[in-house]
Amino acid sequence: LYGLLDSYLKNDVVSIQESIVHHVEFTLARSRYKFDTREAYFAAAHSLRDRLIERWNDTQAWIKHKDPKRVYYLSMEFLMGRTFLNALHNLGVMQPYQHALSGLGYDMEKVQQAERDAALGNGGLGRLASCFLDSMATLNLPAWGYGIRYEYGMFRQVVSEGFQKEQPDYWLTFGYPWEIQRPHVAYPVKFYGHVSVHESQDGRQNFVWNAGEEVTAVAYDNPIPGFKTPSTINLRLWAAKPCQEFDLEAFNTGDYVSSIIDKQKAETITSVLYPDDKTFEGKELRLKQQHFMVSATLQDIVRRYKEQHETFDAFPEKVAMQLNDTHPTLGIPELMRILMDENHLGWTRSWEITTKVFSFTNHTVLPEALEQWPVSLVEKLLPRHMQIIYDINWRFVQELEQNHGISGDKLGSMSIILDTEYGKMVRMAYLALVASHTVNGVAAIHSKLIKETIFKEFHDIWPEKFQNKTNGVTQRRWLAQCNPPLNRLITETLGTEAWITHLDLLKGLAAHAEDETFQQKWAEVKVEAKAKLASLLKDLTGDDLNMDAIFDVQVKRIHEYKRQFMNILSVALRYDRIKSMTEKEKEEVVPRVVIIGGKAAPGYDMAKRIIKLISAVSETVNNDPDVGDLLKVYFVPDYNVSLAEVIVPGSDLNQQISTAGTEASGTSNMKFAMNGSLIIGTMDGANVEIAEEIGEENMFIFGVGAQEVPALRSQREYLQVDPQFQHAVNLIQNGHFGWADYFSPLIESITGSRDWYLLANDFESYLDAQERVDQEWRDKASWTRKSILSTAGSGKFSSDRTIHEYAEDIWGVEPLPPTIPE
Numbered sequence: 160l161y162g163l164l165d166s167y168l169k170n171d172v173v174s175i176q177e178s179i180v181h182h183v184e185f186t187l188a189r190s191r192y193k194f195d196t197r198e199a200y201f202a203a204a205h206s207l208r209d210r211l212i213e214r215w216n217d218t219q220a221w222i223k224h225k226d227p228k229r230v231y232y233l234s235m236e237f238l239m240g241r242t243f244l245n246a247l248h249n250l251g252v253m254q255p256y257q258h259a260l261s262g263l264g265y266d267m268e269k270v271q272q273a274e275r276d277a278a279l280g281n282g283g284l285g286r287l288a289s290c291f292l293d294s295m296a297t298l299n300l301p302a303w304g305y306g307i308r309y310e311y312g313m314f315r316q317v318v319s320e321g322f323q324k325e326q327p328d329y330w331l332t333f334g335y336p337w338e339i340q341r342p343h344v345a346y347p348v349k350f351y352g353h354v355s356v357h358e359s360q361d362g363r364q365n366f367v368w369n370a371g372e373e374v375t376a377v378a379y380d381n382p383i384p385g386f387k388t389p390s391t392i393n394l395r396l397w398a399a400k401p402c403q404e405f406d407l408e409a410f411n412t413g414d415y416v417s418s419i420i421d422k423q424k425a426e427t428i429t430s431v432l433y434p435d436d437k438t439f440e441g442k443e444l445r446l447k448q449q450h451f452m453v454s455a456t457l458q459d460i461v462r463r464y465k466e467q468h469e470t471f472d473a474f475p476e477k478v479a480m481q482l483n484d485t486h487p488t489l490g491i492p493e494l495m496r497i498l499m500d501e502n503h504l505g506w507t508r509s510w511e512i513t514t515k516v517f518s519f520t521n522h523t524v525l526p527e528a529l530e531q532w533p534v535s536l537v538e539k540l541l542p543r544h545m546q547i548i549y550d551i552n553w554r555f556v557q558e559l560e561q562n563h564g565i566s567g568d569k570l571g572s573m574s575i576i577l578d579t580e581y582g583k584m585v586r587m588a589y590l591a592l593v594a595s596h597t598v599n600g601v602a603a604i605h606s607k608l609i610k611e612t613i614f615k616e617f618h619d620i621w622p623e624k625f626q627n628k629t630n631g632v633t634q635r636r637w638l639a640q641c642n643p644p645l646n647r648l649i650t651e652t653l654g655t656e657a658w659i660t661h662l663d664l665l666k667g668l669a670a671h672a673e674d675e676t677f678q679q680k681w682a683e684v685k686v687e688a689k690a691k692l693a694s695l696l697k698d699l700t701g702d703d704l705n706m707d708a709i710f711d712v713q714v715k716r717i718h719e720y721k722r723q724f725m726n727i728l729s730v731a732l733r734y735d736r737i738k739s740m741t742e743k744e745k746e747e748v749v750p751r752v753v754i755i756g757g758k759a760a761p762g763y764d765m766a767k768r769i770i771k772l773i774s775a776v777s778e779t780v781n782n783d784p785d786v787g788d789l790l791k792v793y794f795v796p797d798y799n800v801s802l803a804e805v806i807v808p809g810s811d812l813n814q815q816i817s818t819a820g821t822e823a824s825g826t827s828n829m830k831f832a833m834n835g836s837l838i839i840g841t842m843d844g845a846n847v848e849i850a851e852e853i854g855e856e857n858m859f860i861f862g863v864g865a866q867e868v869p870a871l872r873s874q875r876e877y878l879q880v881d882p883q884f885q886h887a888v889n890l891i892q893n894g895h896f897g898w899a900d901y902f903s904p905l906i907e908s909i910t911g912s913r914d915w916y917l918l919a920n921d922f923e924s925y926l927d928a929q930e931r932v933d934q935e936w937r938d939k940a941s942w943t944r945k946s947i948l949s950t951a952g953s954g955k956f957s958s959d960r961t962i963h964e965y966a967e968d969i970w971g972v973e974p975l976p977p978t979i980p981e
């Protein structure tokens with residue numbers, strides 16, 4: 160156990176067994192003589208929870224004692240996945256628990272699989288927030304995560320007849336051992352109603368919000384353990400509950416049941432995660448969720464601050480808040496409301512404080528994803544906030560005119576309030592930009608793009624606000640835990656496991672990249688991980704995979720800009736080519752197992768057609784004896800964090816093939832590179848920096864550059880389409896995989912002047928890159944060398960480096976190495 164000097168709980172095997180059996184009997188109330196694997200999981204989880212709580216209490220007490228500047232990460236999504244293995248690893252008790260459980264007759268592998276993923280997120284943005292929590296804890300930062308405790312997380316994807324079906328993810332069926340309900344940490348959250356203004360005797364105007372509806376936000380705390388440190392920070396998730404007050408009127412008119420039901424309605428606010436990461440849809444419930452999360456969070460942060468401070472003078476020195484995209488932007492008018500209406504600070508003072516505490520991260524340049532809430536809706540749901548937003552905008556426009564000499568249309572184009580034919584809209588990104596002291600993109604190319612495109616006018620007047628913070632991932636979960644054989648080989652080779660907290664040390668592997676023995680060991684580790692992936696696919700499909708084949712993986716949300724369509728077009732072509740080969744020629748074919756996975760937003764029709772197309776090609780190819788095991792295609796259903804933990808280590812090649820300028824960063828690219836999987840990809844997002852770090856020669860780069868895209872788009876209809884591309888399109892159009900009509904909208908989307916994501920433009924160089932892949936695979940030593948150099952060059956892409964930069968350059972918070980308070 161790391162660091163805790165007077166830990167009450169012992170971690171020898173016997174103590175752990177006693178604690179597990181204790182929880183079987185007294186927490187699960189099951190007979191200690193007969194309990195199944197799931198109960199063993201819950202009992203072991205509760206026993207580990209005890210050890211987390213001990214550290215957590217000490218960490219929180221220590222932070223309170225030192226009263227440092229704290230950082231709060233506000234996010235509508237935290238894609239946590241499973242916790243058991245991560246907690247065992249970070250607390251350094253994996254072994255004793257393994258022995259304890261096997262001593263009781265349970266296999267750790269089976270036990271850990273009994274845990275449901277906490278899938279409180281859609282994809283990249285949500286998973287990044289979770290990786291950040293792990294790094295903030297490991298770096299001993301006085302940090303909190305704040306979000307929503309959805310009862311239904313990301314939907315479960317079932318693929319039937321090749322079509323995606325969404326199933327509700329009620330993940331709390333058997334309870335969740337990693338959370339602690341805090342009934343006493345509860346705040347009223349108000350909606351609707353109207354604002355009245357009252358003159359106070361000293362002539363000041365007091366705004367009073369007479370709400371039409373009130374619910375209670377109750378906290379659920381999730382301890383987040385750091386690696387090799389007692390530091391255990393807090394992820395506080397809010398759940399909506401009916402507020403206690405009862406309007407006796409309804410109560411006594413004998414309409415008891417309906418008033419209860421009515422109250423019950425409150426809970427629906429936090430019942431389900433919006434499974435959409437494509438298009439912003441102005442749904443009222445989504446806006447309610449955003450206000451609910453930020454209001455409870457701001458009230459909690461101000462309460463904690465006021466416990467140790469009389470005035471708000473030190474607030475900016477004690478509080479930093481990061482907005483994870485625009486989704487928590489209502490936190491800005493909410494803090495203004497709390498400071499002005501509840502603490503009677505004037506506008507100027509309140510604004511001064513607000514603009515010193517907030518910073519904002521943008522995660523996408525896609526216009527359809529940028530949030531614009533109708534003024535009419537905000538006014539109805541949050542009348543006081545809309546007033547404050549109007550005031551913020553009015554003063555901002557003043558400043559533009561007076562300090563920046565901006566006038567006319569440009570004023571309108573920069574205004575937070577946008578006039579459209581559908582009525583006035585609030586541009587949340589502009590509100591976040593105006594109120595935040597810092598704005599960052601998530602990869603170098605993306606941060607440059609937002610300065611040159613969507614936020615250009617703001618960059619022109621406030622260049623100092625703009626920074627880049629290239630994403631990262633936690634190597635604890637995404638290497639040390641999900642790939643134990645590679646973990647052992649790296650530790651053995653480097654002679655230390657310090658890389659688990661200092662990933663730059665991986666570069667020490669480069670010296671071994673040419674060494675045959677090491678290459679041998681490296682290849683064996685990959686085969687071990689491939690075998691694990693192959694047995695997962697065997698469970699799913701019954702198929703035995705060709706282990707000499709390239710395991711070619713593309714796993715991420717289904718989206719036209721991520722071009723899963725281009726991937727499957729190239730597979731259709733590869734299939735057609737093999738079909739027309741002689742047996743002799745087939746001997747030269749480099750076998751492939753194509754693995755594609757990802758969920759489509761329920762309302763995203765094109766993405767759903769792409770899933771069906773992949774399934775249809777898979778159906779045809781996998782049942783064609785002419786092809787045999789030279790080519791297999793699989794769409795793995797219900798891609799999520801725990802599936803990724805098996806797929807990433809087991810892949811040889813991974814596809815990061817978005818149209819340049821569309822993928823803000825990507826983070827799976829980093830996970831694959833760390834696990835020695837070679838990237839075929841475009842110069843987009845973080846692929847650009849990965850190429851800088853590991854060497855472009857160790858990747859298969861193709862495609863047009865971001866700066867060429869706008870021009871190519873305007874000339875698309877005049878493009879001389881590559882015959883191979885046309886042939887691949889014809890294969891689908893002519894029904895080679897069936898469902899030709901159903902796929903025709905897909906075909907139309909990439910022909911003529913459409914093809915917004917330039918599949919036709921990039922197809923030829925994509926096929927060339929694929930050819931280079933096959934070529935490289937034939938030279939095992941060279942492939943393995945590239946694989947070693949991928950891992951060796953991945954040091955930069957640790958979320959520890961990313962968080963260190965945020966702490967230094969944006970938040971101004973220091974690590975607070977925990978020590979037991981006197």
Ligand SMILES: CCc1ccc([C@H](C)CC(=O)N[C@@H]2O[C@H](CO)[C@@H](O)[C@H](O)[C@H]2O)cc1
Pocket residue numbers: 281282283284285287435436437438439440484522523528529530601630822823824825826844
């Ligand atoms: C309003 C609907 C909605 C919800 C979520 C989003 C997210 C911003 C989408 C997202 O997850 N973006 C991804 O964020 C990752 C973490 O920074 C990046 O690595 C990915 O490139 C980016 O697509 C867009 C639109």
